[in-house]
Amino acid sequence: MTNEGDTSGSAQPHDALFRLVFTNPENTGSELRSVLPPELTAHIDLDGMVLQEGTFVDEHLRHRQTDVLFKTTVHGDDAYLYLLVEHQSSPDPLMAFRRLQYQVRIWDRHLKQHKIQPGQRPLPLIIPVVIYQGRRHWNAPTDIAYLLNIDDSLATAAGNLVPHAGFLLDDLTTVDDATLRARPLTTAARITFVYLTHAPGDPHATRWMPNWTDHIIELDVKSVEAHFQYLVTVSPTDIYDVARYAATVGPDTMEAAMNTADVLRAEGRAEGRVEARADMLIELLTAKFGKLDPRIRNRVEHATTEQISEWSTRLVLGNEALDQVFGA
Secondary structure, rough: OOOOOOOOOOOOOOHHHHHHHHHHHHHHHHHHHHHOHHHHOOOOOOHHOEEEEEOOHHHHHOOOEEEEEEEEOOOOEEEEEEEEEOOOOOOOHHHHHHHHHHHHHHHHHHHHHOOOOOOOOOOOOEEEEEEEEEOOOOOOOOOOOOOHOOOOOHHHHHHHHOOEOOOOOEHHHOOOOHHHHHOOOOOOHHHHHHHHHHHHOOOOHHHHHHHHHHHHHOOOHHHHHHHHHHHHHOOOHHHHHHHHOOOOOHHHHHHHHHHHHHHHHHHOOOOOOHHHHHHHHHHHHHHOOOOOOHHHHHHHHHOOOHHHHHHHHHHHOOOOOOHHOOOO
């Protein structure tokens, strides 16, 4: 059953991060320019892409797949660009079949929304791209023809009666950091691919995060916060380790870490914390200045959110004494 227009009820961290970044035409356009053949992109209006509402993924697969659809033109005719991301650790052996199902649903909706003109071919071009972020290299068929239970001799005899419906695969397991940096991606798209591939299951994410600080500092607070929330959801990395890293980057990054701690506390995942932001600041102050006077701890624990944010900013900006942090 088609889930058009239904984007509610999805709490998957992959879904939230992917949609935040790749519902932006500029970010999606940069990915398409990276993976599609130049002779094809030359004919596609990547600057005129319009996001389409809804998802075409089956409800029971929403935990492992996310999709976005853009409408554009190729040689002035209607066309669609369909991105599907597969989140599971191993490839889906039926992806070629599922992707064809989704494509038929897109065509069906298009036909319902557009009157067929005499002499016109009624089905628009759909260019499907599957992005895979699993732990194992992709080894499943990328064309439905190779899912058919027929041998080569029968396939040859059947000729064009054998259906072909392929998709372009972007297997991120085969892309190292150097290759990723060389791609003509936007900053947001590139750092998202970094998090999607590096973060899941990694308890020491702060070891590789400094390698991408040049990207993090270009994002706004909301985007950094989304990446941090994704990180602490899919990995055992401690939010306080993230905060220590954020303190080396800048006030906006530190604010994103604080906001992430607030979310964890609201969800009951910041165990034993009287106040997530206060405890985080205490840890950072202790790391920099050593054991804190009880009066300082008490002041932080009973501070307002605004005060903690201000003191955290001063700490990040490199004040070298406690009285400078607290404005004394």
